[in-house]
Each structure stands twice: as C-alpha cells, then as structure tokens.
Amino acid sequence: MSLTVAASTQPLSAETVFDLLQRVRDKAPRVHAITNSxxxxxxxxxxxxxxxxxxxxxxxxxxxxxxxxxxxxLINLGTLDETRRRAIPVAIEAARDAGRPVSVDPVFADRSAIRCAYAQDLLALKPDLVRLNEQEQAALFQDRGAVESLIRGGTVLAVTGEEDRIESLQEDFRLRNGHPLLARVTATGCAGGAVLAAFASVERDTALASAAGLSVFNIAGEMAASEARGPGTLVPELLDALYTMTSRDIELRLKSA
Known part of the structure; x- marks a missing residue:
C-alpha cells in the first residue's frame, strides 16, 4: 500500500543516527513495555x-x-491475554497524562479478527507511533485513505519489510538495513519496537526518531550476523553490537534512500 502523505522522502545521515543513539545512552530513558510473554x-x-x-x-x-x-x-499485542487487555488502557491514559510518547506494535493483527479489532481501537486513540509489517498493515487498513487519516492525526507509521518505510505528515524515510538471520530468532521485531520507543523518548520528531532507532537495531543485526554462526550465537552478538556501536559502524553501514 503506497502512501503519499508527506511532502518528501528525506535522507538520513549517519551523524544524526549516532547523535540520537548517544542521547539515549546519555539520558538512559525508562521504557515501560507491555509486551508479549x-x-x-x-x-x-x-x-x-x-x-x-x-x-x-x-x-x-x-x-x-x-x-x-x-x-x-510500548504496547505490544503479541500475547493479548486478559491481564494485558485490562492494563493497556490504564497505561495509555497514564502516559497521556504524563505527556509521554505511546508506541503500539499490533503483532499478528492479521491472524485474528478479535486482535485486529482491538488494535483498531488502539489506533483510534492516536498513538504517537505504530510499528507493523506489511501483512498487519493490510489487515488494519482497508484503503489508503484510512492510513492517511491516521497519519494526518499525528501518528507516525514504521512499516517493516524488505525496505522499511517511515511514514509521517512532515517527512518520510526509506531504510534498507537488516539481515535475514534476525528472522530466525524470536522476538527480534518486538525488541526492535522497544528501541524505537526509546528513541522517541529523546527526540520530539517521532519520524526521525523511528528512522534512527530502526537503523541502529538493523545495523546491529548486520554486525551480529557477520560474527554469528547461526541463531544461537546471533543473540549475544546482537546485544554486544548494540552496546558497542560507534559512529563509524553507522557511517559504514547505513542504507537510507
């Protein structure tokens, strides 16, 4: 589903990405994640x-x-049990009252009509950021007008796929980092969504924060895959890559349209 809301697609610089990563490291923001088990x-x-x-x-x-x-x-719908259903609206209200960014990850909204309806109710609350894949996007939005309506309300969409797309009212980004081995480890997408939430806590431009956070996570995935023997060794390598990432690592690897 192609979008045409933003005025233009913006390049993303390695300097900006590292600056936002360093701001996360310096501020040490706390991200509350209602995520799946x-x-x-x-x-x-x-x-x-x-x-x-x-x-x-x-x-x-x-x-x-x-x-x-x-x-x-961060609200992640991966395991949408009754406790999480009760906690999510309370959490969103508290975040709104405190002026904190709210990110929603409608995991597997395409697999369950009940979950899809619940996710659509959350989108009606106009979260700051929605991270989803193309299948989830197709399930949640029946036409381009529905997508554009959400974006015009101030929500940023981060659509992951072979090419990642950050869609917003002011600016769009196209990103091409990542590695297939990330898909061989459970919860990499969910954890990546938490990185976006952390970046959104230190940068008011949610589209820029999302593009930088997604780039950092996917570049770390590339760095980890170059050292790992398979999925079992990818996880520790990924954590180390995130911890040690330098501006030079980003400069050498960043792929942004």
Whole structure:
C-alpha cells in the first residue's frame, strides 16, 4: 500500500543516527513495555544494551504508577491475554497524562479478527507511533485513505519489510538495513519496537526518531550476523553490537534512500 502523505522522502545521515543513539545512552530513558510473554526478557536486554532502562509490569493495579514515571510506553499485542487487555488502557491514559510518547506494535493483527479489532481501537486513540509489517498493515487498513487519516492525526507509521518505510505528515524515510538471520530468532521485531520507543523518548520528531532507532537495531543485526554462526550465537552478538556501536559502524553501514 503506497502512501503519499508527506511532502518528501528525506535522507538520513549517519551523524544524526549516532547523535540520537548517544542521547539515549546519555539520558538512559525508562521504557515501560507491555509486551508479549515470549519477548519480555529479550526486549529488556536490548533496551539495556542501548543504554535505556526497561520496566515490564502488566499488573493493572500498578501499571499506571510505572508508566507515569517512565519516559515512553510500548504496547505490544503479541500475547493479548486478559491481564494485558485490562492494563493497556490504564497505561495509555497514564502516559497521556504524563505527556509521554505511546508506541503500539499490533503483532499478528492479521491472524485474528478479535486482535485486529482491538488494535483498531488502539489506533483510534492516536498513538504517537505504530510499528507493523506489511501483512498487519493490510489487515488494519482497508484503503489508503484510512492510513492517511491516521497519519494526518499525528501518528507516525514504521512499516517493516524488505525496505522499511517511515511514514509521517512532515517527512518520510526509506531504510534498507537488516539481515535475514534476525528472522530466525524470536522476538527480534518486538525488541526492535522497544528501541524505537526509546528513541522517541529523546527526540520530539517521532519520524526521525523511528528512522534512527530502526537503523541502529538493523545495523546491529548486520554486525551480529557477520560474527554469528547461526541463531544461537546471533543473540549475544546482537546485544554486544548494540552496546558497542560507534559512529563509524553507522557511517559504514547505513542504507537510507
């Protein structure tokens, strides 16, 4: 589904990407992630590797307190059980009251009509960022007008695929980093969504933050794959790449249209 909302596609510089990564490292933002049970541990470790701080509670009676003290909120629908259903609206309200960015990852919205309807209800709340793949996008939006309406309301879309697309009202980005081995490890996409939330907490331009965060994660994936023997060794290599990434690493590898 092609989009034509933004005025133009913008180049992304390695200097900007590293600057935002360094701001995450310096600020150490706390990202509260209501994420799926498969992804919790890996997501927490990825956030720690980039210099952020994770919090993960899904208890409805305490989630507002955690979110109100965090710098960003991530909602991931990977395992949409009753506890998470009750916690999510409480968390979003707390994030809005605190002025924190809200990111939604409608995982597998294309697999379940019930989940798709729930995700559409969340999109109606106009989150700051929605990260999804092309199949999820097709399930959630029946035509281009529905997509453009969401974007005109201020939401940024980060659509992942062979070429990643960041779509917003002001600017678009096209990104081509990443490695096929990332798809051989569970929860890499979910953890990558948490990186975007961390970057959005230090940069008001959510489209730029999303492009930089996605580039950092995918460049780390390339660096890790060059050292790994397979999926089992990719994970520690990925965490190390995120932790040690330099401006030179980004300069050598960044692929942005």
């Amino acid at each position: 498969v992804a919790q541990s890996f997501t927490a470790n990825v956030l720690l590797a980039i210099g952020a701080i994770p919090s993960m509670t899904i208890a409805p009676d305490e989630v507002a307190g955690f979110v109100s003290g965090a710098d960003a909120l």
